[in-house]
Amino acid sequence: MKTFIRVVELWVPDRTRMRLEFGGGLYGEGLSAFRDVSEDLHFGYDEGLPGKAWASGHPVILTRFTDSYFKRTDQAIAAGLTCGVAVPVFSGEFLQAVMVLFCGDDEAHVGAIELWHNDAETSHEMGLVDGYYGTADMFEFNSRHTRFPRGFGLPGRIWKAGLPLIIKDLHDARSFLRWEDAAKVGINLGVGVPYRTGTDQTWVLTFLSAQATPIARRFEIWVPVSWKPVMMEWAGSRWVLGA
Template sequence: MPVFAGEFLQAVMVLFCGDDEAHVGALELWHNDPDVSHEMRLVDGYYGTADMFEFNSRHTRFPHGFGLPGRTWKAGLPLIIKDLHNAKSFLRWEEAAEIGINLGVGVPYRTGADQSWVLTFLSAQATPIARRFEIWVPNEARSALVFRAGDCSGQTDLAGLYATTSIARSDGSIGGAWATGMPAISDDLAHDGSIAAAEARAAGLSQMVALPVIGSAGLDAVLAWYL
């Protein structure tokens, strides 16, 4: 997963995926070239054992604002879609429901004036990619990060939990990703002093990855996921 700041490549974060006969889930890369099409099409993906879902995805196109890739493209920010079996905005919801995929996360990339890319995580309840996802964005004054959206396998009300809290620049892994423009990996949240890490520890989570999403004018968001 590359991290760009304008035309400059800040870092590349590498994910290694496990696999077995029961594994369901997907990582996908979508792309739009306006000189070719007004839709996003799949560049490549990993689907575990979901062969039919993979086949359908490779033959699906997403207009601007439709489906997880198209909605992430339009928003220009990380996006979380929960309960995909009930989410008609997720155009592949029927196929996803059949194999147990219940959560989608999209990450936008802009690497040129007119090229758009979206990376998607599709997570199954039985084999989740992460136990908690959070999206943090700068407040209006850009003095702190505030919670925008999230999902927790423990059914925690994250919006309520973080309603009156914020994360300062350089505060823990999430604030550090904002300060440096670099991804951050914490393999022991006991050493992270942020409110997000404290709440994660209270929920029995011990590890975190924080990915900065950088736009043309600075940080747009930090996507954090927890194990």
């Protein structure tokens, strides 16, 4: 079974911190040629998909490789890849890595990837920056003309929670406001991840897929275990829990 996400790459700063070099990757079946080309590449600031995410300081989605800033167009098309997204990872002002995901679909494999954004200074809603929808034309049209308040729809719920979210059955989830359009094209599963820059910029990256084309073979969300301070008291010869 093919998955919607076909490739995962990590790009890390080189010794000079002026360029990004290949830091590892996972490639699906039949993608060895694309991997071989990628391993020898370097990207400068604002160059290629990894460099564009570095310069932007937030996730970047590329829905078409041809006639774009993408550097591996021929190899990506030959490998059946149709869109990509890059997510920069910063520690303060310093870039630590850029994660790049490449997705692929065809007439038999349906999937969508979206990037939503809210600027708190100008709006109380989240709008679509861009998205890849393959052959789901009507779903794309409605998505591009939809905005979500905080707490509504998949992007709005992730925005409010500030945490990743998985919805397994979109057609049964009335909180997914586009469920009717999604059901018509077979999309029934959604995964979303929030990304904040500063205090007033929120981005949400969503992956939507059909039963026959899962986003990935496995998705897991891990959260910190709740804890509370524990007071210890000395009881003559040993420490014991305090009241």
